[in-house]
Amino acid sequence: MARRPDLTTGPARLAALVRSSVPPMHPEGLPFVGASLAVALLGRRSRWVRRAALTSAAANAAFFRHPPRTPPVRPGVVVAPADGLICVVDEHSPPAELGLDPTPVPRISIFLSVLDAHVQRAPVSGEVISVVHRPGLFGSADLEAASADNERNSVVIRTPDGATVIAVQIAGLVARRIVCHAHAGDTLSIGDTYGLIRYGSRLDTYLPAGSRVLITNGQRALAGETVLAEMP
Numbered sequence: 409m410a411r412r413p414d415l416t417t418g419p420a421r422l423a424a425l426v427r428s429s430v431p432p433m434h435p436e437g438l439p440f441v442g443a444s445l446a447v448a449l450l451g452r453r454s455r456w457v458r459r460a461a462l463t464s465a466a467a468n469a470a471f472f473r474h475p476p477r478t479p480p481v482r483p484g485v486v487v488a489p490a491d492g493l494i495c496v497v498d499e500h501s502p503p504a505e506l507g508l509d510p511t512p513v514p515r516i517s518i519f520l521s522v523l524d525a526h527v528q529r530a531p532v533s534g535e536v537i538s539v540v541h542r543p544g545l546f547g548s549a550d551l552e553a554a555s556a557d558n559e560r561n562s563v564v565i566r567t568p569d570g571a572t573v574i575a576v577q578i579a580g581l582v583a584r585r586i587v588c589h590a591h592a593g594d595t596l597s598i599g600d601t602y603g604l605i606r607y608g609s610r611l612d613t614y615l616p617a618g619s620r621v622l623i624t625n626g627q628r629a630l631a632g633e634t635v636l637a638e639m640p
Contacts, residue, residue: 514637517612520580559586621637
């Protein structure tokens with residue numbers, strides 16, 4: 409019988425500690441880190457170029473980090489689709505381009521700074537009913553107008569119980585690229601990674617009417633773990 413590695417001492421313990429402390433990188437970050445490392449190699453004779461390129465590689469690796477998360481197991485909850493600061497808790501009509509009932513429903517907005525992990529995760533389990541991208545502006549994502557004016561991508565998810573939850577990726581002042589790997593007909597489990605936004609952004613989550621919101625403005629959220637609300 410094979411022996412388990414001794415994780416109390418030695419290189420194996422160090423490797424295990426590194427794996428548990430340093431999150432992996434999302435594949436979307438590989439071109440950016442690779443390009444920075446290539447510049448560092450080509451410009452290795454110049455201290456300034458080498459240091460700037462290595463700094464860029466480290467910054468991109470940190471930005472595109474993809475930390476593991478453990479979603480809650482209790483039924484009927486909606487988790488945060490992104491890391492960041494809760495900046496809006498109100499009621500608002502879903503994005504018009506979705507063609508849904510315009511009656512206002514609970515909405516929770518999360519602002520992501522460049523220091524937050526920028527992967528997006530499914531707020532609930534269910535079937536992706538539609539994915540709709542709408543071009544727009546690139547204003548500061550922490551402003552109220554960002555939800556209406558900025559470029560955005562909406563993912564409509566229907567739970568097995570028939571509830572509809574909408575996660576809207578919104579580009580920001582620096583963010584110029586919304587990535588979404590979800591498509592209509594896909595099945596997502598709560599906490600699954602489905603996309604990201606590059607360099608600062610916002611996530612709006614529209615909840616079913618009658619949901620009980622469990623967070624307030626100013627709280628910080630962890631994607632896939634922080635419970636935003638309980639559905640009716």
